Amino acid sequence: MPDVINMFFKWFWRFIARFKWEGIILLAYALATVVSISAAEAAEQAATDQVTARLIAETPAVHPGAAIYLGVQQIIIPHWHTYWVNPGDSGNATIIEWELPAGASASEILWPAPGRISMGPITNYGYENEVTLLSRIKVPENLRPGVDSFAVKAVVDWLVCEEECIPQQVSLDLALPVLLRYEVPREKNPLITEALARLPVASPWPVRAFVGTAGKFQLALETPEGALAQLADAWFYPFEWGHIRQSDPQALTLSTSGLELTLPAGEAPLGLGSQLAGVLVLTEEGGATRSFEVRPTLAATPMGGSGVPGLATALLLALAGGIILNLMPCVFPVLSLKALSLIGQSGQSQTSIRRHGLVYTLGVLASFGLLAVVLIVLKAGGAQIGWGFQFQSPLFVLLTAYLMFAVGLSLSGVFYFGGSVAGLGSGLANKSGYAGSFFTGVLATVVATPCTAPFMAAALGYALTQPPAQLLAVFLSLGLGLALPYLLLSWWPGSQRWLPRPGAWMDKLKQAMAFPMYAAAVWLIWVLARQAGADAAALALGGIVLIGFAAWLHSATRNSGASATRLGSVFAGLAVLLALGGGYSAVKLGVPAQTNAQASHNWQAFDNARLQVLLDEGKPVFLNFTAAWCISCLVNERVALSHARVVDAFAADDITYLKGDWTNRDPAITAFLASFGRSGVPLYLFYPAGKSSEPVQLPQILTPDIVLATVRAEKAQTPEPTSLSATAINGGRTP
Amino acid sequence: MAIKNLAKAFCAGVALTFAATAVVADPVVGQPAPVFTGKTAEGSNLNLEALRGRTVVLEWTNHECPYVVKHYEKSGNIPQLQKEAAEDGIVWLQVISSAPGKQGHVDGATALKLNEQRGAHPSGVILDSDGSIGKLYAAQTSPHLFIINAEGVLEYKGGIDSIKSPKEGDIPKATNYVREALDAIAEGKKVPHPSTAPYGCSIKYAS
Numbered sequence: 001m002p003d004v005i006n007m008f009f010k011w012f013w014r015f016i017a018r019f020k021w022e023g024i025i026l027l028a029y030a031l032a033t034v035v036s037i038s039a040a041e042a043a044e045q046a047a048t049d050q051v052t053a054r055l056i057a058e059t060p061a062v063h064p065g066a067a068i069y070l071g072v073q074q075i076i077i078p079h080w081h082t083y084w085v086n087p088g089d090s091g092n093a094t095i096i097e098w099e100l101p102a103g104a105s106a107s108e109i110l111w112p113a114p115g116r117i118s119m120g121p122i123t124n125y126g127y128e129n130e131v132t133l134l135s136r137i138k139v140p141e142n143l144r145p146g147v148d149s150f151a152v153k154a155v156v157d158w159l160v161c162e163e164e165c166i167p168q169q170v171s172l173d174l175a176l177p178v179l180l181r182y183e184v185p186r187e188k189n190p191l192i193t194e195a196l197a198r199l200p201v202a203s204p205w206p207v208r209a210f211v212g213t214a215g216k217f218q219l220a221l222e223t224p225e226g227a228l229a230q231l232a233d234a235w236f237y238p239f240e241w242g243h244i245r246q247s248d249p250q251a252l253t254l255s256t257s258g259l260e261l262t263l264p265a266g267e268a269p270l271g272l273g274s275q276l277a278g279v280l281v282l283t284e285e286g287g288a289t290r291s292f293e294v295r296p297t298l299a300a301t302p303m304g305g306s307g308v309p310g311l312a313t314a315l316l317l318a319l320a321g322g323i324i325l326n327l328m329p330c331v332f333p334v335l336s337l338k339a340l341s342l343i344g345q346s347g348q349s350q351t352s353i354r355r356h357g358l359v360y361t362l363g364v365l366a367s368f369g370l371l372a373v374v375l376i377v378l379k380a381g382g383a384q385i386g387w388g389f390q391f392q393s394p395l396f397v398l399l400t401a402y403l404m405f406a407v408g409l410s411l412s413g414v415f416y417f418g419g420s421v422a423g424l425g426s427g428l429a430n431k432s433g434y435a436g437s438f439f440t441g442v443l444a445t446v447v448a449t450p451c452t453a454p455f456m457a458a459a460l461g462y463a464l465t466q467p468p469a470q471l472l473a474v475f476l477s478l479g480l481g482l483a484l485p486y487l488l489l490s491w492w493p494g495s496q497r498w499l500p501r502p503g504a505w506m507d508k509l510k511q512a513m514a515f516p517m518y519a520a521a522v523w524l525i526w527v528l529a530r531q532a533g534a535d536a537a538a539l540a541l542g543g544i545v546l547i548g549f550a551a552w553l554h555s556a557t558r559n560s561g562a563s564a565t566r567l568g569s570v571f572a573g574l575a576v577l578l579a580l581g582g583g584y585s586a587v588k589l590g591v592p593a594q595t596n597a598q599a600s601h602n603w604q605a606f607d608n609a610r611l612q613v614l615l616d617e618g619k620p621v622f623l624n625f626t627a628a629w630c631i632s633c634l635v636n637e638r639v640a641l642s643h644a645r646v647v648d649a650f651a652a653d654d655i656t657y658l659k660g661d662w663t664n665r666d667p668a669i670t671a672f673l674a675s676f677g678r679s680g681v682p683l684y685l686f687y688p689a690g691k692s693s694e695p696v697q698l699p700q701i702l703t704p705d706i707v708l709a710t711v712r713a714e715k716a717q718t719p720e721p722t723s724l725s726a727t728a729i730n731g732g733r734t735p
Numbered sequence: 736m737a738i739k740n741l742a743k744a745f746c747a748g749v750a751l752t753f754a755a756t757a758v759v760a761d762p763v764v765g766q767p768a769p770v771f772t773g774k775t776a777e778g779s780n781l782n783l784e785a786l787r788g789r790t791v792v793l794e795w796t797n798h799e800c801p802y803v804v805k806h807y808e809k810s811g812n813i814p815q816l817q818k819e820a821a822e823d824g825i826v827w828l829q830v831i832s833s834a835p836g837k838q839g840h841v842d843g844a845t846a847l848k849l850n851e852q853r854g855a856h857p858s859g860v861i862l863d864s865d866g867s868i869g870k871l872y873a874a875q876t877s878p879h880l881f882i883i884n885a886e887g888v889l890e891y892k893g894g895i896d897s898i899k900s901p902k903e904g905d906i907p908k909a910t911n912y913v914r915e916a917l918d919a920i921a922e923g924k925k926v927p928h929p930s931t932a933p934y935g936c937s938i939k940y941a942s
Contacts, residue, residue, distance in 0.1 A: 089937065
């Protein structure tokens with residue numbers, strides 16, 4: 001017997017001796033596993049004296065690469081509360097710090113609608129009894145179903161208060177099994193579904209905000225009649241501190257068209273054009289609540305009937321605007337070219353002429369339609385855009401400059417392209433003539449965009465706030481207005497009798513029309529210089545030389561035999577590519593030109609904060625919103641605003657002249673324009689002297705007399721401010 | 736005669752009532768700060784106007800609030816500021832507006848002893864148990880700070896720094912608005928952040 005035992009021990013020691021290190025490691029590992037098993041309990045739930053926190057998942061298992069909701073549920077004992085993202089006058093919002101495996105990501109907390117808890121003069125925003133704070137989590141792609149599990153850890157910090165406050169922190173973790181793609185997870189967690197239902201939604205009805213009098217804001221919700229019949233309470237919870245006085249009551253006015261809340265301004269009040277973002281919570285009798293996330297832009301005046309046109313009015317205004325656009329300096333050369341073509345076609349059949357008219361109209365409508373679609377897509381992407389936005393892109397300006405130059409060359413007779421632009425020259429009766437008409441329509445649209453005509457602004461401002469269908473309709477109406485004069489001319493043979501007889505003078509006129517095109521190219525290069533610097537402009541000019549060379553080369557080799565023609569075309573193509581490449585690099589490397597020193601001008605750059613300060617002081621302010629690519633704006637500036645009499649009047653009346661330059665994208669200016677229902681420049685506003693003065697809008701075509709009349713008239717109406725400095729008894733705000 | 740006197744007294748009473756309920760506006764940065772007379776922890780009266788000619792810091796505090804503890808015991812942040820202020824001749828006043836029976840309410844002797852224990856050296860402690868000075872300044876949190884310049888104009892109001900958390904580890908990462916404002920006032924420059932969000936526990940007013 002002892003022999004067996006001896007043998008066993010001998011074998012055992014020999015075993016240990018041979019596998020010494022492996023044995024030690026194995027032993028250590030075994031111990032560690034035991035220890036870790038006992039220590040790492042599933043900590044999905046953690047409790048403090050006041051709050052029980054649980055980490056819950058939408059589904060009990062996940063798919064790789066999927067996105068699920070995880071929630072931190074807080075069950076709070078009675079009379080205590082935790083806080084919303086804006087905790088109110090005191091307190092701290094709950095913070096969740098996620099520890100996720102590589103390839104996973106977590107969104108910001110999705111906050112359910114808060115309630116308010118008041119203690120004397122202090123109001124807090126938060127949650128009582130129970131709340132689940134959701135986050136959208138992306139599961140990594142590389143988890144293996146059945147093998148890996150999705151392990152998340154959350155460190156949650158909150159402040160829980162009754163009257164006294166206690167900051168607390170817990171650690172929660174959760175491990176979810178990973179399913180194969182075809183496996184469907186079982187039912188969703190009802191707590192998560194409930195939490196999702198408590199999230200604020202986008203408002204189904206229009207919401208507007210305006211700056212009222214005496215330091216208050218007004219928030220207006222337009223509802224259909226009867227929607228608010230059961231309303232017991234309405235409250236606006238701003239996302240950020242300081243926008244409103246959080247502990248002051250919000251006066252509620254109900255009417256058949258909706259509700260209005262009066263919000264007193266807080267320590268950091270917003271100015272015109274800023275967004276008043278927050279959650280509007282409506283409580284019905286019986287306790288049901290609806291909450292909307294709203295972000296209205298602060299407008300200066302309540303949008304009454306005068307401000308917002310209906311769709312029919314907008315369509316009419318757009319049509320009128322389009323017709324007038326034909327007379328604007330951008331479009332007139334193109335229109336006159338079309339008129340020339342009409343004269344040239346006087347020998348053609350009426351049907352052919354009518355068809356040309358229709359094709360031209362189609363070209364215009366297609367271009368406006370495309371523009372509308374681009375704007376719709378950009379708006380859907382959330383961009384802050386306005387009319388004429390395409391000219392805020394230096395690349396577009398460059399390409400348009402090249403195009404203007406190329407068209408000018410064609411008119412000068414250097415080369416012919418696509419059967420000639422205006423449908424003149426040979427081949428009128430064939431299809432290529434139609435292509436020319438279509439292209440002319442497109443060209444007319446392209447050059448029309450920097451110009452704004454009267455009536456256009458209101459229609460476009462309305463259109464850009466509307467859903468896609470209405471926006472498209474207004475743009476097409478504008479296009480129709482632009483094409484209408486030529487369409488009418490081509491349709492009625494009688495009108496053509498008014499046009500002069502064709503002759504050699506037509507060629508001379510065509511060559512003369514090249515010069516407005518060259519002038520347009522020059523102006524666009526100047527805009528480019530303003531946007532991207534002198535070096536960019538120089539490169540663009542080089543590109544223009546290359547285009548000229550390409551055009552000459554192409555036409556010089558046209559009749560010299562097949563191989564020469566081909567070679568000529570190839571080199572011409574190369575030159576054009578070089579021009580484009582050079583232009584692109586110019587734009588990318590460009591820096592905007594420095595703004596001129598203020599000493600030499602009587603205006604200062606527009607700044608929302610500066611405007612607010614001036615308005616609070618009751619000083620008269622003249623606002624001019626302009627852009628280098630907006631010809632109407634530049635003309636107005638030269639003719640009216642730089643006129644000696646106007647400059648003197650501004651100086652004499654101590655009017656601060658602020659200029660907003662929208663040549664390049666500027667979201668602050670876009671928002672400010674939007675608050676006046678406008679989406680493009682020019683916009684001229686005059687705030688007369690006096691603390692709560694309403695701004696006066698000037699027309700889009702200015703003369704010195706119009707400006708002086710506005711400035712002087714307002715001066716006559718407002719009384720001189722008193723010279724007493726007001727000091728209230730307790731040193732409070734001046735009344 | 737008696738009725739006439741009674742009538743006069745009645746009218747006077749009504750007028751006084753209306754005067755007392757005159758709306759008191761919040762203090763505004765750039766305007767003269769509201770003046771008051773408060774009772775100090777040592778038992779004397781302190782008139783704010785008597786401090787004209789020196790920069791005054793008003794610090795609303797509550798020694799049991801975790802946010803105040805963060806800036807006192809856990810980091811020594813506010814005692815350090817108080818020391819710097821004393822060296823520069825700035826008057827630093829703690830104001831305790833907690834109502835009797837509520838968190839943070841202490842009598843004079845306890846307040847002084849607490850400061851000694853925490854190594855804090857304010858120029859004075861004002862006991863505002865009826866909350867009138869707190870409401871005069873619309874103080875909402877502990878800590879909530881106001882800085883008044885030598886001419887009696889309010890230069891700063893708001894929180895102590897830029898990170899609203901109860902963790903002392905966040906103090907070095909935050910911008911200390913009080914130090915920034917005091918430096919600006921000393922150099923005669925404009926205060927960069929004159930009105931910031933105050934954070935902390937709510938002040939325990941009576942109602």
